[in-house]
Amino acid sequence: GAVVSQHPSRVICKSGTSVKIECRSLDFQATTMFWYRQFPKQSLMLMATSNEGSKATYEQGVEKDKFLINHASLTLSTLTVTSAHPEDSSFYICSTDRALTLRSYEQYFGPGTRLTVT
């Protein structure tokens, strides 16, 4: 498998502030990481694909200026929620995909970060 960590596991911030979430691939180099958001009692929704050394690719409807993604190394991707509002409160989960063959990948997830904006 693969080991993925996230920090912090839980954060509470005031409306209007920014919050940075870190995602680390601990046991292999990840050229690609993914960021998902999960609201209570709902499924995971992909927000963006983070590529090492290049700009992230955002899913339709996700504001790239609000959710800043940086993938500066092969083991670290960060998601910054800028000017957070209460509606940004959610469970944010990152993942990496580990190649099994040239065209197949298995995805492994971090433990998630619970963001509460007051």
Next chain:
Amino acid sequence: GIQVEQSPPDLILQEGANSTLRCNFSDSVNNLQWFHQNPWGQLINLFYIPSGTKQNGRLSATTVATERYSLLYISSSQTTDSGVYFCAVEHSMIYNQGGKLIFGQGTELSVKP
């Protein structure tokens, strides 16, 4: 885009019972994974199974890619099996986006002692 539907949405079992969870998908896939999300939110990899059958202890999974469905079997269920089970697929028509997974809505399983 590809649609992923899971059934049933909720399931309550007595400890020791068996169950089958289903995942239907609307188009061909490169990848299909089953996950268990525990009460703390951690997604645990159960199976990578774009086709065929696999078994791991009390769990097994079968994917029939030509008929676009996958089944997850849980035998002799335990209270620790409680949580949400997700099926997620990678659409085979999406090139150069290795690993982009689309999730179903999940099956929430509750196993009673």
